[in-house]
Amino acid sequence: MAAALCALGFTGAVAAEPLGDALTASFKPKGQATLQRLNQDETQKACSTGVVLPGEAAAKVIADNTASIRYPAQGQYLGDWKNGDKIAQTGTGFQSSDDPAKPAGGNCYACHQLAEAEIAYGTIGPSLKQYGKLRGNGEAMLKYTWAKIYNAQAFMPCSTMPRFGHKNILTEQQIRDVMAFLFDPASPVNQ
Amino acid sequence: MRSGLLKWLVVALASALTTTVAAQDTDPIAEYRAMFGDDNPAVFWEMRGEDLWKAKRGPKNADLSECDLGLGKGVVAGAYAQLPRYFKDAGRVQDLESRIVWCAETLQGIPPSELLKITFGNGDDQRSEMEALTAYAVAASKGQKMAVPFEHPAEKAAYELGRQTFFYRAGPHDFSCSTCHAASGKRIRLQALPNLTDPADSRAAYTSWPAYRISQGELRTMEWRLNDCFRQQRLPDLQYGSDVAVALTMFLAKNADGGVLSAPALKR
Numbered sequence: 219m220a221a222a223l224c225a226l227g228f229t230g231a232v233a234a235e236p237l238g239d240a241l242t243a244s245f246k247p248k249g250q251a252t253l254q255r256l257n258q259d260e261t262q263k264a265c266s267t268g269v270v271l272p273g274e275a276a277a278k279v280i281a282d283n284t285a286s287i288r289y290p291a292q293g294q295y296l297g298d299w300k301n302g303d304k305i306a307q308t309g310t311g312f313q314s315s316d317d318p319a320k321p322a323g324g325n326c327y328a329c330h331q332l333a334e335a336e337i338a339y340g341t342i343g344p345s346l347k348q349y350g351k352l353r354g355n356g357e358a359m360l361k362y363t364w365a366k367i368y369n370a371q372a373f374m375p376c377s378t379m380p381r382f383g384h385k386n387i388l389t390e391q392q393i394r395d396v397m398a399f400l401f402d403p404a405s406p407v408n409q
Numbered sequence: 410m411r412s413g414l415l416k417w418l419v420v421a422l423a424s425a426l427t428t429t430v431a432a433q434d435t436d437p438i439a440e441y442r443a444m445f446g447d448d449n450p451a452v453f454w455e456m457r458g459e460d461l462w463k464a465k466r467g468p469k470n471a472d473l474s475e476c477d478l479g480l481g482k483g484v485v486a487g488a489y490a491q492l493p494r495y496f497k498d499a500g501r502v503q504d505l506e507s508r509i510v511w512c513a514e515t516l517q518g519i520p521p522s523e524l525l526k527i528t529f530g531n532g533d534d535q536r537s538e539m540e541a542l543t544a545y546a547v548a549a550s551k552g553q554k555m556a557v558p559f560e561h562p563a564e565k566a567a568y569e570l571g572r573q574t575f576f577y578r579a580g581p582h583d584f585s586c587s588t589c590h591a592a593s594g595k596r597i598r599l600q601a602l603p604n605l606t607d608p609a610d611s612r613a614a615y616t617s618w619p620a621y622r623i624s625q626g627e628l629r630t631m632e633w634r635l636n637d638c639f640r641q642q643r644l645p646d647l648q649y650g651s652d653v654a655v656a657l658t659m660f661l662a663k664n665a666d667g668g669v670l671s672a673p674a675l676k677r
Contacts, residue, residue, distance in 0.1 A: 237573045244653035245639075248646035255580045255644055262583055268576040268591075312581045312643045328597045340597045342589065380582040387581055 249314035265376035279375035286384040287365050287372055295360040295397050302399025303406065305392055306332055312387065322387055324396055329379070332399070333406035342378060350401035351408040363400060367393055451544055451621040451673035454628040458545025461538055467517030476512035478505070478546065479558075489550035490670055493659045495561035502567040504658045506632050507650035509542050521650075528649045529633050532626070539649075540619070543630045547619055547672050555616060555670065557663045564659065571660025574653050575605070584642040586657075600677075605661060612668025615661050620674040628673060631658055 241256045261279050264271060271279065304323075311322020326332060329343035339345075353359050365372060368383030382388045388396070399405050462473045462485075478488035479496070493504040499511050513519040530537035558564060578585040589597060590605040603614035619630040632649050635657055639647045647654055 237570065237577065240570055240652045240656070241574070241577070244648055244651035245645040246648055251580075251640075251643060251645040253645055258577075258579050262578040265583070266573075266576050266578045266585065268572070268587065313640055314643075314646060315640060338598045340595070340600075342592070342595050342597065342602075378583075378588045380584075385581045385583070 250312065250316070250318040251314035261371060261376075265371075271375055276375040279371055280373070283369045283371040283375075283381065283384065286381075287368050288383065288390075289361065289364060290390055290394060293357075295364055295394065296355075296401060297391060297394030297398045299395070299398035299402040299405040299407075301392075302395035302397070303333070305388070305396050306399055307336075321389070321392065324382060324388055324392070326396070334409065335406060346400065346407065348408055350403070350405070355401045360397070360401065364393065364397060367396060445675060449621055449673065449675045450626075451548075451619070451628050451675070454541045454544035454621075455548045455673065456545075457536075458541035458543070461542055462545055467513065467519040469516065469518040471517045473509075473512055473516060473542075475516055476509070478508055478512075485546055485549040487550050487553045489547045489672075490553035490555050491558060493564075493567065493655055493662060494558045495563045502561075502563050502655055502659060504631070504650070504655045504662075505546055506539060506543055506630060507655060509539065509546065510650060525649055529629070529636070530627050540628050540630055540633075543619055544628050544673050547670070550670050551672070553670050555612070555662065555665045555668045557659070557666055559663060567656045567659040568663055570652065570656035571658070574657050575660055580643040582643050584644075586638065586642075588642075605664065608664065608667075611661065611664040612666075615665035616668040616670045617672055617674035617676070619672050620676040622676050624677055631661075 238256075242253060245253060245256060247253050258266065261282060264275055264279055306324055306326035308323025309325040309328060310316045310320070311325075316322075326346075327336060327339045329340040331339040331341075331345035331347050332349075334347055349363075367388075369381040370377040370379035371381060380387055383390070383393055400407055402408065465472050475482050476485075477483075477496075477498070478485060479491050479494050480488045489505055492508070493502050495502050496508065496511075498515075499508075503511060510521045510524055513524050514521055524538060527535055527537045528539055530540050559568070575586040575590075578588070586605070589595070589602050592602075593604040593607055593610065595602045595604075603610040605611050605614065615631075618634055619628055621628050632654060635654055636647045636649070639645075
């Protein structure tokens, strides 16, 4: 620690040092956020270039992520919309400052408009206002939406949306609840 | 003094937000910032920083008046507009914060571990000398145009490492800096997000840090801003003055070239 502090500043003399080495040396584990989190999977690596992926690489990201999708047992797509509402509002989970014993939120409102009454919504993702009302709740639409929440990169390579199912951010039951929040006619999303 | 000010701010914020519900095209932050006029509590950090800067401290009983922030020994005015940069004496690229730590160590004999015991303050019980010293040095560049040196190979290498870090996706949520800061006109909840790949947004964002954060009642530095962004990215703890912290600051500062410094600014 003391040795590291004596050398504050960027040390690379000429060429940029390898990114992985610099990251490992520049972060310390804190709470549940271990250094392992700095290691990338193949999709993360492919999506870190800052430029649009060439066709072949994009196709591989789609294929890899499509293969990861697990659909719910007995086709039970819908849970409790009230609990889904809470999950959509909750922004905590997986941060070094969060209690790992508490369930993580989905933080949907950070990026999406959902219920009309909630005006504090973000705009990184599209509006999902009246999601179910506009699309109906046919089997194909339920299946597609489940897959999109489970792993958005199966549809859009390098999407900014977290892969909630694939990366175990939300449990299967939590995804059901979010699905109900989107599709239930009684949900404030569909008013 | 500060708690009274904070209470007033809460009222101001609430009224500004209420107004926004009715008219969403107005900016509540801009509104209550306007209520301050030219007043900014950051001045308390600047004053404390100036006292610290000029106090004889440490084993060498020296002040920081000989500190070279890049424009020559003792020159504080304008220096922040040309940082980070490569320092020959240190043999590395340093941002303002790591340069201050280096000056305190070499001139005053204060070990970095001591100065960095509290990097980010938390109320009157836990004041950060680094935040105060940084505020003082930054304020001395108010109104200056960003002009980050980009000649030395180490400066270019730092920029490149910073660029790669900016786009580096990792963690359970696949987040990178670019997840939130690579598109224009977006927001998280109601918070507008600067597009840090766009020159105009980059200038406006970079030149407003450090800033007094009303919601925290604290002056926050760029090192704090980066550290807290990585916390929200679900990544581990970015170390103060580390290679990645300095490199990312180099990337952001260089992209803000030509912007006029308004820091320490006032933020929600």
